[in-house]
Amino acid sequence: MKTFVLASVSLIGLLAGSGCAAGSSAPNDSSVDAQVVEVIDGDTIRVEYAGERQSVRLLNIDTPETKHPDRDVECLGPEASDYLNELLAPGDSVRLEFDEERTDRYDRILAGVFKDDDLINAAIARAGFGIAAYFEPNDRFLPPVQEAQAEAESAGRGLFNDSLPCTVPSQVQEAVDEVDELGTELPEEYEALEESAASAAAAVLLAEETRDLILSLDPDEPGIHHRAYGPLLGPFERRLDRAITTAEERVSETKGEIQEIDEAREAEREAAERQESAREEVERQKAADQAAEERERNRQPAPQPAPAPAPQPAPAPQPTQQPAPAPAPVPQPTQQPAPAPAPAPAPAPQRTQQPAPAPAPNNGSSGGGGGTPNLGPSDRPAGYTHRNEPTNYTGPRCFLPGGNWWKPC
Structure with missing residues (x-):
């Protein structure tokens, strides 16, 4: 003071x-x-x-x-x-x-x-x-x-130079330039689309931050920047709003293009997976068939279990074999001496020869009570034929006692 x-x-x-x-x-x-x-x-x-x-x-x-x-x-x-x-x-x-x-x-x-x-x-x-x-x-x-x-x-x-980084006009221009640099054509390559989307999102963020700065400038507040750009704040804000809208549209377009590519790639991937699965299944089936063929070629006949012998009936107990009795000699009919020829009579008509009388019925013995038993077919005597057997022989027959067995006389 x-x-x-x-x-x-x-x-x-x-x-x-x-x-x-x-x-x-x-x-x-x-x-x-x-x-x-x-x-x-x-x-x-x-x-x-x-x-x-x-x-x-x-x-x-x-x-x-x-x-x-x-x-x-x-x-x-x-x-x-x-x-x-x-x-x-x-x-x-x-x-x-x-x-x-x-x-x-x-x-x-x-x-x-x-x-x-x-x-x-x-x-x-x-x-x-x-x-x-x-x-x-x-x-x-x-x-x-x-x-x-x-x-x-x-x-x-x-302060009004838009190329000096710290000035408000420069910050506004930088935000607008970031949007302008995005161009109007979308790139075709996927990686370029991703870069474009990231650049557009960054441009939106920068423009929004700059607009917030503009809106914070109050000519009634202390500080030169609040008072330096009063008449310019309205035009600055409008430029930034247009830039934000353009950048947001670019973000949306780019992300939409990326999504379409992603969906197409996903569809291709799924189709490739299906094809690969089908191919693998064919290969597995082919390998299985080859393995089956190989096993068939190399297969040795499997040893079959020997069939169990059919059960044989237990032999019936045989009685003690006794020497079979010698067959009784078949009694031969007593040969009768031929009768002496009678003195030749005067010639007379020849008597018709009568057939030999049929043997006596089988009653278990010969007609004289001492005959041979009536044997069945299973007891065939040697050289004899059973009377029931068919034959073409038509000559005289000599029967055994009982009348069942015969042989040519």
Whole structure:
């Protein structure tokens, strides 16, 4: 506070010496000459006059912050300081011209700074490193600063340069360019489609983030970026909305194309799997058939179990074999001596020979009671034929006793 008082006294003395009293309502006549000591930032310098060093805040111009205690370094803040250093080197002579209020709350002198009749306040705006700012009631240098800012906007300088990465126009342009680079034709290769989809999604995200930045800029908030682009915010937002729509359409188209390819590939894969399964089944069947044929060729007759012998009836117990009795000799009919021929009678008619009398019926014995038993066919005597057996013999027959067996006589 003591320094501020001394500075005010010195300034009042200088103004009195030039014929102007402190607090005069005629600011055009209020000016002092000073010498540059150093540049503090883009809109503040330190000067020396009447043996005193004072900080001077340039009127009606605001540049990005570099040394604000509550804000980060803003875009182009260092560049604005460097530019002011180019305009005002230490030791340069300048003229300070004042408006209605001579100091601000930080005890800095408020002035328009002239070098060789060039208004440095306007030069900063013309280069695009500051914007016009009205802090009432001081508006003496506002018109020339506004005119310089319009020139910078038109030329795209500094804060209005869309090729400087940190500026809002640059961020808007970058987001729009990301969408434009997607092109209008979809690639044909699957990998290129995937890259295109990823690029489109990234473009949507960037455009949305930039739009959020635009919507957050409030001209009534502190900070140069809130106030620098007021008239441009509407056009910026509309450009970003169009870019977002275009990028979202590209994402949808690309993903749809990818899905079609995926479905076609899946169908091909399933068809290939079915074909492979069918081929494998054919191969398995072929191998099974070959194995069966090989087994058939190499098969040895399997040993068959020997059939169980048919059960033989147990032999009936035979009675103790007794020597079979010798067959009784078949009694031969007693040969009767042929009767002696009778004396030949007178020739008489030949008597018809009568057939031999049939044997007596089988009654178990010969007609004389001592005959041969009546034997059956299973007891065939040697050389005899049973009377029931068919035969072509028509000659005389000699029967055994019983009348069943005969032989030619």
